[in-house]
Amino acid sequence: MEKKFIDAWDKMIEKLGSWMDTIVVNLPNVLIAIFVFILSLIASKYISKLILRVLNKSNLRPSMKNLISKIISILVIAIGLFLILGILNLSKALNTILAGAGVAGLAVGLALQGALANTYSGIVLSYIKNLKFGDWIETNDYEGEVVDIDLRAITIKQVDNNLVYIPNKLVVENPIKNYSTTSQSRVILECGVGYESDLRFVKKLTIDTIVNNFDAVENKEDVLFLWREFGDSSINYELRFWINSTSALEVAKAKSETMMLLKDAYDENDINIPFPIRTLDFPKEFTIGNEKDVSKNQ
Missing domain, CATH: 1.10.287 (Helix Hairpins)
Incomplete structure (x- = not known):
């Protein structure tokens, strides 16, 4: 041993x-x-x-x-x-x-197929010239301002100030609507006036109101006013004009301002914007009994 x-x-x-x-x-x-x-x-x-x-x-x-x-x-x-x-x-x-x-x-x-796909998509998005910080975009049913793009997701801030994180893969594979690629945005407003209104005067008053209150609208030719239909309670029109902004939020503000301006202009000229109503048309021979007759029938 x-x-x-x-x-x-x-x-x-x-x-x-x-x-x-x-x-x-x-x-x-x-x-x-x-x-x-x-x-x-x-x-x-x-x-x-x-x-x-x-x-x-x-x-x-x-x-x-x-x-x-x-x-x-x-x-x-x-x-x-x-x-x-x-x-x-x-x-x-x-x-x-x-x-x-x-x-x-x-x-x-x-x-890590999903993570790698998002990483590759993030690299692709970084080379897209028409997509950058501050742009107002719409993609995958979400709309807002681009605040960040990383290797996992693109972050957009919505109108209500909430942040939405969309995986890069979904952004690359789906259409992107970029409101910031042009210098102007179009405001579209639909409204209606009563059947008793003078349609030519309503059109002139509406166009003049827009021309006098928005800098981007220099003359009447910049405003598109179209009568659309004879509605149930009003004659409806569509109004279109451009503003100097690429933000959907500014478009919403301009639309809100337009509604207030038109309401004031219509009120000053006794133009009615009717709400939905139902009109009952009774025959001439139709009469309503007096209170005595009603009490007897009861």
Whole structure:
């Protein structure tokens, strides 16, 4: 038993000695590897700042600029790690790491299909020139101002000041209506006046009211006034004109202001805007009995 213990001890000492020899032999490589690692960290930091400075001159979103700079920084560090493995003669370990990374990447890719789709769509949206911060858009049945675009979702602020986060994939795959691509927006208002009204006078009064109160409307030709139908209780028309705004909120405000201006103008000229009513037409020979007759019948 004592002999076995001595043999085991000798083997352990021999093994430790071989390790020590290996460490001494590879000590220059270890020092070089440490130097390369520190150098790669410093290089990644400065290269990231340089790339970010270059990207600041482009029209990319701030989130995309930071993402690209971080990816390049990670790539620089990854290259440094591969060089370190080569310096330490760990090529077999490198092959094992690459094989494992391939399998792990496939598994992660299958598990994160939705997230990767949103990421790719976010990159696509960052290159669309007609979609930027501050634009008023309508997509996926939501309407509002674009306040943020990242790799997961696009954020829009609605009229009621609520934020809506729409996945980038849905925005890319569905139509986008951008109200901010033009310098003007059209206000459309439908209204009606009583059957007793002078239609030519109503048209002239309505157009003059719009021309005198909106800067974007310079003359009467800029206002489109169309009589649409003979309704149940009114003769209905449609009014259209342009305003100097690309925001749907400003369009709503202009429409509200138009309603107040027209109501004041119509009231001053005794023009009636009737509400839905029902008219009962009785024959001439139809009479209503007096109270005595009614009481007798009761």
